[in-house]
Amino acid sequence: MPESFHDDIDATARHWFIRQQGRALSAEEQRALTDWLAASPDHRTAWTRAEEDWQSLDRFRTDLSSELNKARHYRPRHHSSRYLKWAAAALVLIALPILYRASTGIPRHWQTATGERQHVTLADGSQLSLDTATRVTITQSWFQRLIQLQEGEIYLEVAPDWRPLQVTAADTRIRDIGTRFSVRDTPEKFTVQVEEGAVEIIRRDKHLVLHAGETVTRHPATDRWQLATVQGDIANWRQGILVFDQHRLPEVLQELARYHAVRFDLADPALGRKQISGRFRLDELDTTLRIIAETLNLNIEHPTPDRYLLSAAQKQ
Structure with a gap:
């Protein structure tokens, strides 16, 4: 099985596990988690990995507490500092890889060939559609959701989440404000179209907010931006x-x-x-x-x- 597929499963498992640690899941969320775990043995395995990572930290915290008590009661004061330094270093060695993966995320790459279209469900539940000849890199971590569009066109239905979602393309950042929208970056033009909600577009000295039913296009040859009203549906290539x-x-x-x-x-x-x-x-x-x-x-x-x-x- 491709490594990237495992990365996505692990990201989803960590997402659910961390959410569960932070608060009690709602009935709807619990059903969604149960359905996800039952969908594939790989999902249950990824969940077990997330639990083991968490438990390893808990076990080490217990061991650390025990060692510190020993150092206080049975060791001279000048040895206590040595044990404390050892314990702190060991904790960092155990925790650092886990925290690094969770905080930075693992990039995943998707690509469609000429004439091919693809639909992807992201770990946070967002729906991503890729048009022909499209390349994207997706990174989801504890703190952000980032989609880098290298070329082609994508359509996004963004799932609600406390983490911001950003799309980067053509030296431009598109920040979601709860919406459905498309982004296109081809040699001929760069276009953002909003179907629902709004997006914020940031590029050097350009800053604007697009609302539902609006589109903006930039032609690379002139670097001029053109704001217009969307005519009909957007991203019809999905159909x-x-x-x-x-x-x-x-x-x-x-x-x-x-x-x-x-x-x-x-x-x-x-x-x-x-x-x-x-x-x-x-x-x-x-x-x-x-x-x-x-x-x-x-x-x-x-x-x-x-x-x-x-x-x-x-x-x-």
């Missing part, structure tokens, strides 16, 4: 469709290429002014191209497996 509303043809073709690893060329640059609207299924490229050709009166040639050439159709 396997792309939606265009009066989008220029090059932009439509560029988006299709992200999912199919093909290249589109226009025989005449003037065709780039044409616009297209519609809903198209991601897994039906031939059908999508046929509709585009009929709508815009184009010819589409397929000279090589990874290349399409679009040209104006000859008038009859």
